Amino acid sequence: MEHNMRALFLAALFLIAVGFGLAFGFGFAAQRVASGINGSVALGAATLVATTWFGLWQFEKTKRKEAEARIFAQRAEIYHRLVVMLRDMIFAVKGWSEQRSETDLARDLSAITYDMIVWGGQDTIRQLMNLSDTSPTDVGGMMRRMSDLFRAIRKDLGHSDDAQLPEDIVLAMIVSDEREAVRAQMRSTQ
Incomplete structure (x- = not known):
């Protein structure tokens, strides 16, 4: 039961972080577009940050699964x-x-x-x-x-x-x- 509650808490925390990251990234991109920076460059930078973060999260999750298997x-x-x-x-x-x-x-x-x-x-x-x-x-x-x-x-x-x-x-x-x-x-x- 405690393990399930922790997993739900971590999933909710992850979704909040992703939502915040996306909102921040799109807000940053919108601000840069309004100030004259190319929107595709800003969107590309936000996508790069989000993809890198997701890759690191997935790597950590994989390491945890391997440890659990051992x-x-x-x-x-x-x-x-x-x-x-x-x-x-x-x-x-x-x-x-x-x-x-x-x-x-x-x-x-x-x-x-x-x-x-x-x-x-x-x-x-x-x-x-x-x-x-x-x-x-x-x-x-x-x-x-x-x-x-x-x-x-x-x-x-x-x-x-x-x-x-x-x-x-x-x-x-x-x-x-x-x-x-x-x-x-x-x-x-x-």
């Missing part, structure tokens, strides 16, 4: 490591894989968290912090916060999911017989 690649790799770690923790609770020591889990989570300082999106970092603040005995709260974390991860990676999908992703990790009970616990913690 960030995306790093971010996706870190988020993948985090999701795999969460999956393995759930599998260990279910007895489907070997239980790891708390020290190993804390070390891996700490490494992921530090990587996210550089590459992670702010909402995802906050959701990861919220997840780590949840009591292990609060299953519904833990699942709700995991759902919020998945929502933030998928949004950072460019997905436009419906509101239900992150909850469904968490529930897909649970045996089907337990899904409705866990869904009720998740919703009771909102």
Whole structure:
């Protein structure tokens, strides 16, 4: 939401600047024509200034997109490591894989968290912090916060999911017989 508001603000600011530039350029050209300078020269100068400014703006926009693409690649790799770690923790609770020591889990989570300082999106970092603040005995709260974390991860990676999908992703990790009970616990913690 904040990103969209910023984009709208920048677009409005750009349109105002272009409008002001055009008005100034045409006003300058009209004044020069009235004072005896060739109108086509003045209009050509205004066009040159506007074209140069637009080219610089487009170059800056392209650089920003390239930077976002580099960030995306790093971010996706870190988020993948985090999701795999969460999956393995759930599998260990279910007895489907070997239980790891708390020290190993804390070390891996700490490494992921530090990587996210550089590459992670702010909402995802906050959701990861919220997840780590949840009591292990609060299953519904833990699942709700995991759902919020998945929502933030998928949004950072460019997905436009419906509101239900992150909850469904968490529930897909649970045996089907337990899904409705866990869904009720998740919703009771909102």
